[in-house]
Amino acid sequence: MSLLTVQGLKKTYTTRFSSNKTQALKNVNFTLERGEYAAIMGESGSGKTTLLNLIAALDRPTSGKIILDGRSIAEITDKELAQFRRDNLGFVFQDFNLLDTFSVEDNILLPLVLSSRSYDEMSKRLAPVAHELGIAEILKKYPYEISGGQKQRAAVARALITNPSVILADEPTGALDSRSTDELLELFSKINRSGQTILMVTHSVKAASRSGRVLFIKDGEVFHQLYKGEMTDEQFYMKISDTLTLLATGGERR
Amino acid sequence: MKRTVFAKMAFVGIERNRRLYLPYIFSCIGTVAMAYIVQYISVSPAISQLKGGNTLAAALSMCKLVILVFSLIFLFYTNSFLSRRRNREYGLYSILGVDKKGLIRIAAWESLTVSAISIIGGTVLGAALSKLAELGLIRLIHTQADYSVPVSAGCIGYTALEFAVIFALLYIASVIRICRCNTLELMKSEQTGEKPPKASALLAVAGAVILAGAYFIAVSVKNPISTLFMFFIAVLMVIAATYLLFISGSVFLCRILVKNKSYYYKKNHFVSVSSMAYRMKRNGAGLAGICILSTMVLVMIGSSSSLFFGAEESIKSRYPYDNEINVYIPALEQIEDNKTDEIKQVYEKIIRENAAEAKNVSEFTYCKISGLDSADGKIQLDPGESFSVLSYDRLRTFYFLTQDEYNRCTGERISLSAGEAAVSTLHCKFNAPVLEIGEMKLKIKEKCGEFTALGEANSNVVPSVVVVVPDYDTVKPLEKLTYGENERMLEIQWHYAYDLDESDELTAAIYEQQLDCLEKIDFINSDGISYNSGCRTKERADFYITFGGLFFIGIILSVLFILAQVLIIYYKQITEGYEDRARFAILQKVGMTKDDIKKSINSQVLTVFFAPLIMAGIHFAFAFSPIWKILQLFNLNDLKLVVLVSLAAFAVFGLCYTGIYRLTAKAYYKIVSE
Ligand SMILES: Nc1ncnc2c1ncn2[C@@H]1O[C@H](COP(=O)(O)OP(=O)(O)OP(=O)(O)O)[C@@H](O)[C@H]1O
Numbered sequence A: 001m002s003l004l005t006v007q008g009l010k011k012t013y014t015t016r017f018s019s020n021k022t023q024a025l026k027n028v029n030f031t032l033e034r035g036e037y038a039a040i041m042g043e044s045g046s047g048k049t050t051l052l053n054l055i056a057a058l059d060r061p062t063s064g065k066i067i068l069d070g071r072s073i074a075e076i077t078d079k080e081l082a083q084f085r086r087d088n089l090g091f092v093f094q095d096f097n098l099l100d101t102f103s104v105e106d107n108i109l110l111p112l113v114l115s116s117r118s119y120d121e122m123s124k125r126l127a128p129v130a131h132e133l134g135i136a137e138i139l140k141k142y143p144y145e146i147s148g149g150q151k152q153r154a155a156v157a158r159a160l161i162t163n164p165s166v167i168l169a170d171e172p173t174g175a176l177d178s179r180s181t182d183e184l185l186e187l188f189s190k191i192n193r194s195g196q197t198i199l200m201v202t203h204s205v206k207a208a209s210r211s212g213r214v215l216f217i218k219d220g221e222v223f224h225q226l227y228k229g230e231m232t233d234e235q236f237y238m239k240i241s242d243t244l245t246l247l248a249t250g251g252e253r254r
Numbered sequence B: 001m002k003r004t005v006f007a008k009m010a011f012v013g014i015e016r017n018r019r020l021y022l023p024y025i026f027s028c029i030g031t032v033a034m035a036y037i038v039q040y041i042s043v044s045p046a047i048s049q050l051k052g053g054n055t056l057a058a059a060l061s062m063c064k065l066v067i068l069v070f071s072l073i074f075l076f077y078t079n080s081f082l083s084r085r086r087n088r089e090y091g092l093y094s095i096l097g098v099d100k101k102g103l104i105r106i107a108a109w110e111s112l113t114v115s116a117i118s119i120i121g122g123t124v125l126g127a128a129l130s131k132l133a134e135l136g137l138i139r140l141i142h143t144q145a146d147y148s149v150p151v152s153a154g155c156i157g158y159t160a161l162e163f164a165v166i167f168a169l170l171y172i173a174s175v176i177r178i179c180r181c182n183t184l185e186l187m188k189s190e191q192t193g194e195k196p197p198k199a200s201a202l203l204a205v206a207g208a209v210i211l212a213g214a215y216f217i218a219v220s221v222k223n224p225i226s227t228l229f230m231f232f233i234a235v236l237m238v239i240a241a242t243y244l245l246f247i248s249g250s251v252f253l254c255r256i257l258v259k260n261k262s263y264y265y266k267k268n269h270f271v272s273v274s275s276m277a278y279r280m281k282r283n284g285a286g287l288a289g290i291c292i293l294s295t296m297v298l299v300m301i302g303s304s305s306s307l308f309f310g311a312e313e314s315i316k317s318r319y320p321y322d323n324e325i326n327v328y329i330p331a332l333e334q335i336e337d338n339k340t341d342e343i344k345q346v347y348e349k350i351i352r353e354n355a356a357e358a359k360n361v362s363e364f365t366y367c368k369i370s371g372l373d374s375a376d377g378k379i380q381l382d383p384g385e386s387f388s389v390l391s392y393d394r395l396r397t398f399y400f401l402t403q404d405e406y407n408r409c410t411g412e413r414i415s416l417s418a419g420e421a422a423v424s425t426l427h428c429k430f431n432a433p434v435l436e437i438g439e440m441k442l443k444i445k446e447k448c449g450e451f452t453a454l455g456e457a458n459s460n461v462v463p464s465v466v467v468v469v470p471d472y473d474t475v476k477p478l479e480k481l482t483y484g485e486n487e488r489m490l491e492i493q494w495h496y497a498y499d500l501d502e503s504d505e506l507t508a509a510i511y512e513q514q515l516d517c518l519e520k521i522d523f524i525n526s527d528g529i530s531y532n533s534g535c536r537t538k539e540r541a542d543f544y545i546t547f548g549g550l551f552f553i554g555i556i557l558s559v560l561f562i563l564a565q566v567l568i569i570y571y572k573q574i575t576e577g578y579e580d581r582a583r584f585a586i587l588q589k590v591g592m593t594k595d596d597i598k599k600s601i602n603s604q605v606l607t608v609f610f611a612p613l614i615m616a617g618i619h620f621a622f623a624f625s626p627i628w629k630i631l632q633l634f635n636l637n638d639l640k641l642v643v644l645v646s647l648a649a650f651a652v653f654g655l656c657y658t659g660i661y662r663l664t665a666k667a668y669y670k671i672v673s674e
């Protein structure tokens, strides 16, 4: 059974001040298998962030179904939601979203503290993650004292530390230089190889080419999908670029 | 053309930041109005025509000065807050190609707009409220007045000019800021201070020690006059300690909590404790300011309202009888001449002529002398050079009454043999077995009941000891003591006082007639014998003009300080709102429930908000002892009343403060939930 199933997902925003309605998602359908590494691409404003927010249950869909690990998110009560999010989802944001009031260590431990784990358990979990991500040396520092790449790695560590079923990443490389981007992508590949499911929104073809599958979103629907299969990164890169050009020129679906 | 562009940019800037500018402009209007009102009343003929009105007018002028100085400091503080936000826009303008000259012009338009609105709005508001305030004051000082000038052009001119100067200074400050910073610094000016706060244990401990020291001084002050200097030092210490504790102490405390892993890494503490340190660091100075302003309001309102509500009691203590007269008798042997009988007869005649009746007549002759007490009962007279502020504590006035007089007045039966005495004290203790003044040595036989018939002793700043002696001969040795060449130390006075059961007008009329006749009595007229006299109903006005005036000033300044607090708190809430909004969003994404976030934010906001009030309450509690002692100097001896009034003052202020919280918290939650 798939880890994540999205069925007929629709989201319409109604603005507070006008009766204007924005249809961000019209009809989105896709599934994500356990251990898969998928990328979502699409033009700005095509609804990618909206989709991620819905999967993370940060927002409720207008209609449609999201089933994570056999459980429909719509059935989860508001009370359980936060706990559910902590246990099942790891979020990596474009702008890191580290709290400047916490040291790197405390930022990473935050979800565990919220789950009322003991400090011993926390430090036991932290050590390997920090080592893996190469941030063991900067744990005591504060976000303002570390580089963008380090911040992003701290954010990844925070997402990983709860052992979530899926990692959701919204443009995780958006704020990084090319070297940090490479490092992060390498990291994602690595954790994916170790069995972690990843769903990543990205504008970067390079980032998308490292994933196993790319979903293209247009006009609120999944417009097209590409599987990497046996292709190399470079081949996949070319293929994604072509598809994007086609999308931009409004080409027919193949 | 260009000129209008800059003006427009200034207007747009104000408009865009109206959430910050509006409260600022409102409080400017408030301060201008307050300054106008106080100025208006201080020159109002309704006040200056009153007896003692000039003193009140002078006090009001002082109050005006306080308002101006305070406005200057306070507006500088809030303006610096505003300009932090504005500087970012200036930075943007400067990137877009506006040079420094242009920025200065924009700032000029801005400052011109704000000051014009404030001064015009303030004087209009002031003019509208000034009659009301004047009426209130006149009520407080228990008089009537016919009102004349509704609006004073002179006052408007003065107030406008004074605030024009203040606004000009503010403008100069912002020009300096613009000139000193480069574009990038202007842009960044709002984001500085992101570092996690460093806790200085030294400063925190220093704060605690200084505060403890100040409290110790406050409670150990015996005589507020003698230690006025110490008291002043204590006030400064409290201010310094408050700043230290709020800025460093709170952060230090948070750091200690963070170190305690099993406490810190708990869901309920984790977020609160860490962001608390930030909050305190950002707002420590503001919170300390709020705390000190709160303390000032409490002390002012507490003491001035105690005086006001205790006025009647003070009057009764100073003037135990409706009318009184004290006539100086030059020498002890003249007491037997009974010349004063003549006065008494004249007085009684006048009372009879007015178809009134004297009741509770109190008549006695007493002698008094002042000196420094020491534990062994030896009194040091005329210390001259060696008299210093420090020995003020030991200064006493000794009132001598013969046992006949004392027994007659009090109904007691004291019987002393030669060389013996009985004592009673007021505001002090006298425990020595002997009393030695000059060549006079007395053995203290017993303690006798308090002697309250003498208003002068009741109201004397110097504590008094009433000494009952067998006869006048006992104090004979004191008669030859002099200050310098020939000024006698021993004063002999005949005291005559009585009550009338008549209206205030008649009582005052009788008093006046008596004084007129007194002047015509031969020996007073020719020998130039001096006397002093008092009529309670007439003196009441004096008391009320002082106490009512003080109360009025207390209220005015409290309103000003509360206004300042509202603004400081409002800005605090707004800044925190913007900071917390981002934090709120992140925490939610990381998996904190909305309820938990609300709870955590609530507890932080409440703690931060009510910490200054609680601290102010503690300051006030420790200030109570010196305040009480000062109030006693004003003849206020009703401890229960002062405690009650102080508690009421704290309760009322607490309510106001909570009201401010409610009001500003709305702005906060609006931002956070946007
Ligand atoms: N809270 C909201 N209220 C109203 N409309 C919204 C809201 N959030 C997003 N939208 C609208 O929904 C559409 C999709 O937005 P979304 O943020 O999902 O786009 P995106 O694909 O993430 O774009 P980008 O690549 O620029 O991040 C946009 O037209 C946006 O204006």
Ligand SMILES: [Mg+2]
Pocket (backbone or CB within 6 Å): A048, A049, A050
């Ligand atoms: Mg987006």
